[in-house]
Each structure stands twice: as C-alpha cells, then as structure tokens.
Amino acid sequence: MAPQIEREREREREREINKWNDARLKALLIHSLGNEGQRIFRTLGPADKYRDCVALLTGHFAAPQSVIVRRIIFRQRRQRPGESVHQYVTDLRCLASVCKFEHLEDEFIRDQLAEHAADHKLRERLLLSPDDTTLSKAVEMAFQLESAALLASRLTATGPPPSLSTPPT
Template sequence: MTIGKLSEFNVRAGNWTLYVERAEMYFKVNEIKKELWLPTLIAAMGDEAYELISNLTSPAKPGESTYEVITQLMKDHLQPKPSFMAERYRFRQRRQQTGENIPQYISELKKLAKHCEFKAVLEENLRDQLVCGLISETIRQRLFTEENLEYTKAVKIACAMEAAERDAAAVEQPGTSVTEPTSGSTSGSGSTEVLHTGVMRRGRGGGTPRGSSNIHSRGQKYVGEVGSGSNAEPCNACGVWSHQVNDCPYRNYVCGKCRQRGHLRKVCPLRTTRDTARRAGRGSGRNLLAHVVAGDQEREAEWSEDDDSLFEEEEIGENLFQLCLNDYKPV
C-alpha cells in the first residue's frame, strides 16, 4: 500500500527545492529503489514540468539522464542562486511588522537567512536581528540587560515577555459603569447624582427650626445631575445646573438674606451685590440694596401664616446649602 501522494509540480508558483525534498521522502517511505527515483519523479511531475525539463535536456531525453542531473537543472533554472550580499541586505532590513508576533518574525528571519551564507555564525546573526528588529522597546531593553545572551535564550525571553504583555492586556478592562443608585446611595455611573439636603425653616415669629419635615417626612427627594446637564446657566432659585427655575422645588422659597420670594440665600443678589460693590468701590451695589430693602415692607404684608413653611432657615439653612454642588466630582 502506497503511503502519501506525490502531486504535480506547479512551475509558475511552486518551490522546486521543497518539491524535491517531499519527493525524496515519498521515495523512502514507500521503499522505492534508487534507480526508480527518476522515472517516478518524471511520472508524477506533470505535463508542464516535464515539458520544461525536456527543453533543458534537449536534444537528449530526460529519461536518459540521472536523478541528480535532472533535479539540479530544474533548480538552476527555477531558483538561480542569489547574491549573498543582496540576501544579507534584505535580512538586515527585516523588522517585526505590526500585528506580527515574535515566533512569526523569527520564522521570517530564518527564511531570509537561507541564502545569506552565515554558516557557523547563523545563530549569532539571528540573535542580533531579532533584538534590533523588535517593536517592543520594553522587550528590547530587557534583552540588553542580559550578559552573554545566546540566540535560544533571547528567543525564550522575548516570547515569554510578549505572552505576558498579551495576557496583561487581555485582563485589563475599561472602567465599567456602576448601577444607578438606589435611595440613600452616593455612587453612580456616568453623571453624578446628589440628593439635595432638606431645608431648615422657621416662621417669622419663631426661633425653633422646623427641620426638614416638609421634604423628607413625605419621602420627597430632589435629585439633579451636577455638572452634566445641558443648561447654559444655573438655576436662579438654587444655583444648580441640572434644571431651570420653572422646575426648581425652591422657586417659592423666601430668601433668608433679603427676605424676597423666589430664591435661596446662596444665590441671593444681595450677597453678590455687596461683594461686587466692596471690590469695585462704587455705588451700584448700594442702589440695588436700597431697592431690595425698600420692597421688604410691601412683601412682608403679603405673606400669610400659610407661607411659614417657605421661609429659609437663616442660620442653619445657609450652611447646608453652601455645598459646592457644581464643583462636586465623584471618587
């Protein structure tokens, strides 16, 4: 029973040297006698290859020659011996390509070194070109630190470090988003959500704070995105960027600074005006201050006892709403 198959030789794209090597293995494994090697080769090589070898041996017939002569004629015709200097130049120019791993790079170097005639210094040249042609600067620097570096050791270290880099990159995952926070949670994903603190309020005549019963006792939570909204300006009532004054839960509150309805102490124009006037040294701030104070008595007369819950605590509420929500950054 015949082992294997000797296919036809492709004159245009085939490698004659490799074809002959495979043919000789086929002869040996099937125990073909030496004197039958040439007839077997001619019978298997195909019409195109046989026509070529007939032209090369003309006027004699290929069968009249020997196996060694025929194979050498084909090799000289299809694979003429290249200049070893040109081959060494190609070898020295070879660098590891993007997407090419180190084993593939080494294989290409060995292929290019076939006709370089390095002989006894083959491994030394392979080692040098391997180290100099690597893409990774980290691996190259590691190889530079080795004393008496041999080719086999260089290959072992380079392949191990490349595998380590690949494994490290595989386990690194981009930052995953955290699930949306539930009630009382302080963590979030994407935009940061902050629970607004309840406002401490007191009536016009009372000194006892009412606490935050109007908000937290009823389970109302005013949550807004800090710094991630699309609004061009902050809310005029509370200063938060996530909404405008029409949607603000504090739009009907009475300021503990100027006693006007519609904003909180932290965004009070009276504070801003005083600071501006102090820095500029001009009277524009005093004009607005006089206007604000002049309207206090009229607005005071309009307030009823039902509006007590809308008063902002002057002492405690100011401290609570001094949280710099617009500058808040998640950890």
C-alpha cells in the same frame, strides 16, 4: 471541506501519480510548462527521463543566490504585525542557516531581534542588555514581554473588576 478529507484526496492523487510511467510524467511536466516554458525547455538540452527534465528545469530556474544576497534578505527581515516572537525567530534561524554566519549565527539573530522586533519595549530592553546576552536569554525576555502584553490586553478587554462599594444588581 474537512482537512482530513482533503488530505485523503491528496494521498489518493499521489497513489495515482505513482502508478504513472516515466513517459507520462515527462509529458505532463512539459505540458504544464505552457508555451513559454516549453520554448525555454527545448533550449536546455536533451532529457529522456522525467528526472532529467526536472534537473534541467531546476538548474535553469533555481539560480543559486550569493551569500551577499542571502545576508541582505536576512538583515531586511522585520517582525510583522501579529507575528509571534517564536515565528519571527524561527524564520530568522531559517534565513541565517544559509548565510554562512558560522559561530556568530546566534549573535546575528539576537541583534536582528533587537533591531527589528515589532515591540518597542523589547527593543529597548535588548538595547539596554549586556553585550554577553545570549540569543536564548533574548528570546526568553521576548516571550515574557509577549506573554505579559497578551495577558494585559485580556485583562483590559474584560472590563474593570467589580467595585466593593457598588452593590450587585
């Protein structure tokens, strides 16, 4: 199905839901919890309004993570095969934003890139770079290596260039 048709259907569903009253939204939410979810919901306390129900459920199921846990998640993040440097650094920035690294955030992201980038050539170059290498310089280096590798693979995929000594067929 075409994406624009699906988006229009989603907008129509949203317009329909916006017409529902609070009691109907609350009933739909509670129904969608299933038996176990409803059992848990009943133990959370009274909630007359839909928003109150959402707040109770969010408070129960979305337990806050400690900074230690968030930093472990950040440090365990490795660049996945096929993931671009841009995607990887963007995800690292998102993870780092909740780690309270403060003024060291860019350095930690740079170090993570040096340690867990998928390209061993990039890791080597970053490990050999001076200590004052900024994150933006490291990312620039990564983009250059990524672009060069992509170009090299395209050149290799098209086959050898025609030889001057070989007559055309």
